Amino acid sequence: MTAARFERHLFVCTNARAAGNPKGCCSSKGAAEVAEALKERAYAAGLKGRVRVNKAGCLDACEDGVSAVVYPDGIWYRGITLADVDEIVARTLVAGEVVTRLLAPARPARPGR
């Protein structure tokens, strides 16, 4: 491993699919606004340079609403709304705690997807 550049690195899926696609997508559920709010609140909490918040392409969790993953912890959140942003920043990005009610359900590996 190289030296860690960030204590935590949060990626928010902002993938967009065409309207009517049966998979749905995070974009249509407000992902861009959630990602922006997470970034703003994280930086307002003094985490700039320590924690990075990025938008990402499809995280393969389309059914999970607005999805995000926090590394290196490997915490997967689902169904994130603007109302969850403060708690994610305070508990997960600052303190490294898991917000249990937002945890994506465990699932087996899906080879071939």
Add this chain to the structure above:
Amino acid sequence: MTAARFERHLFVCTNARAAGNPKGCCSSKGAAEVAEALKERAYAAGLKGRVRVNKAGCLDACEDGVSAVVYPDGIWYRGITLADVDEIVARTLVAGEVVTRLLAPARPARPGR
């Protein structure tokens, strides 16, 4: 930590800045093509469902050419070109090895950036 969804998760910066921006950007150095090639080769190597390859927003390494990070390992690569793709897939994504010549230089935390 929740159950790991992927053995490795690679994020390639594909951020674009306006031409002439002194920071430069990964997009102008072929990041989209590199990201697509990494995804194709990874899936061709049978890693679909085990390893995820995503495009990401700015990884704050604009000066490092096409940049990418592999989690949970925390390996940062810089200056990636299409010629590096096969090696990254075979050595890092499949075997978990570091391609030393592509390692981004260590740097201190940059609070405030």
